[in-house]
Amino acid sequence: MVVEEEFALQDRDFRTLSKLVMDTAGIVLSERKRAFIHGRLSRRLRALGLNNFSQYCKLLETSDGDSELRNFINAVTTNHTSFFRESHHLDHLARVILPELMTANSDTRRIRIWSAGCSSGEEPYSIAMAIHNSGKSLAGWDVKILATDLDTNVIAHAARGIYDAERAEGIPAAMKNRFTTVQDGNVVMNDELCDLITFAHLNLLERWPMSGPFDVIFCRNVVIYFDKPTQTRLFNRYADITKPDGWLIVGHSENLLGITDRFELVGRTIYRKVGP
Ligand SMILES: C[S@@+](CC[C@H](N)C(=O)[O-])C[C@H]1O[C@@H](n2cnc3c(N)ncnc32)[C@H](O)[C@@H]1O
Incomplete structure (x- = not known):
């Protein structure tokens, strides 16, 4: 038929x-x-x-x-995401990046992270959990995660911080116990996480209202949908708004080869800014 x-x-x-x-x-x-x-x-x-x-x-x-x-x-928009997706990035953040930033930024005691193209929020909440779980005390530190997306529906979902139990299965049990509560069968992100994150609607192609500079930018599984000239423009803008030696973390199928030389590869889809 x-x-x-x-x-x-x-x-x-x-x-x-x-x-x-x-x-x-x-x-x-x-x-x-x-x-x-x-x-x-x-x-x-x-x-x-x-x-x-x-x-x-x-x-x-x-x-x-x-x-x-x-x-x-x-x-x-394609909004596929999950908690602790590509968790080696989060391990690297907790074990290498955070300790290094706490030394490099000891004068300002300020750390700025951007989750660009954060979809429904699983990525920034995972980043916040990884930071709190790192064993490093944040006392006296001003740590903020900016989480942005073009899609107004997913960013509204992200800001609510409520996920059905199935989606939250990706959160390791110990962190789920520590950082979330269960309400009406849903998993709710605790204030400890929400306090670190600011959610905002932002089209990466348009003007950015924030001035940075950022220490770390996560832009994972976003540019796969962009053509090369758009990727070049975007990654060069990331370099402009990132601190010297700042980090850029991209998705598993993405790379900067032939796109820009303002970042160098230092790990599995982990880049560092080259130059000032
Ligand atoms: C596949 S999701 C990736 C989510 C998350 N970063 C991850 O890796 O799990 C891609 C996200 O990029 C967003 N996006 C696509 N084009 C964008 C643009 N021009 N500006 C901002 N966000 C955009 C989409 O709305 C979508 O939520």
């Missing part, structure tokens, strides 16, 4: 939508993503009572489409 699709996505409309995502968020929508986009956006068409994708493209192109642009971007 052939099931007729509710809304057909014509090539012309797919091209229009792809260009809009590229221009707005830097995300390249390859042909492989077509079914994913089709599924996600069909829901938007239904919610808006539209008959086809051409009407949806028109809506996005008109000024009335401004608020829909946000829904559109939220619908096409």
